[in-house]
Amino acid sequence: MNKIQIEDREFEILIENDNICKRTRLIGIQINLDYENRCPLFIGVLNGSFMFMGDLLKEITVSCEVAFIQVSSYSGAKSSGKVKEILGLPDDIHNRDIIIVEDIVDTGLTLSHILKELYKQKPASVKVCSLLLKPAALKEPLEELEYVGFELANDFVVGYGLDYNGLGRNLNDIYRTKTVVPSAS
Numbered sequence: 001m002n003k004i005q006i007e008d009r010e011f012e013i014l015i016e017n018d019n020i021c022k023r024t025r026l027i028g029i030q031i032n033l034d035y036e037n038r039c040p041l042f043i044g045v046l047n048g049s050f051m052f053m054g055d056l057l058k059e060i061t062v063s064c065e066v067a068f069i070q071v072s073s074y075s076g077a078k079s080s081g082k083v084k085e086i087l088g089l090p091d092d093i094h095n096r097d098i099i100i101v102e103d104i105v106d107t108g109l110t111l112s113h114i115l116k117e118l119y120k121q122k123p124a125s126v127k128v129c130s131l132l133l134k135p136a137a138l139k140e141p142l143e144e145l146e147y148v149g150f151e152l153a154n155d156f157v158v159g160y161g162l163d164y165n166g167l168g169r170n171l172n173d174i175y176r177t178k179t180v181v182p183s184a185s
Helices: 017-034 050-059 109-119
Strands: 003-006 009-015 041-046 065-070 097-105 125-133 145-151 174-177
Touching: 017 050, 017 125, 017 145, 041 050, 050 097, 097 109, 097 145, 109 125
Parallel strands: 041 065, 041 097, 097 125, 125 145
Antiparallel strands: 003 009, 009 174
């Protein structure tokens, strides 16, 4: 399936699942090396991270714990810039090694809000693992962004946990909005 339609948008394939799996495996290997003899707490940011987090954890061989939080700043296809309350933030992270797992980092506003709340509990360390990063959309640098699967242009993407109006999360591949080329007249 090279093209798909979700509601009013047409999408074309950007990253095939095979490539996602290979990159996830490599990230897992790096995390295993970095956290040898430690027990990190992976915190998945719902809803988008669920597929990536599930596949990433299958690659993790060090002892670890898992938690999920839910926060949103999206409205349709654009970040609203306003972060809603974080639901489910663990309250026992003092002196813990934390790895936040994101599906995508674009503006970084949501992630900055999450980090601010996490640091209030004085964790030992905080790193971010994101499947996708849109460097051109970042509003400020994020020092904690340690593990990145793929860097993207500032396209809107869907699939593998990412959605458009709640749809498309179940797709195995990642698709981007198809660019409409105006016809010559």
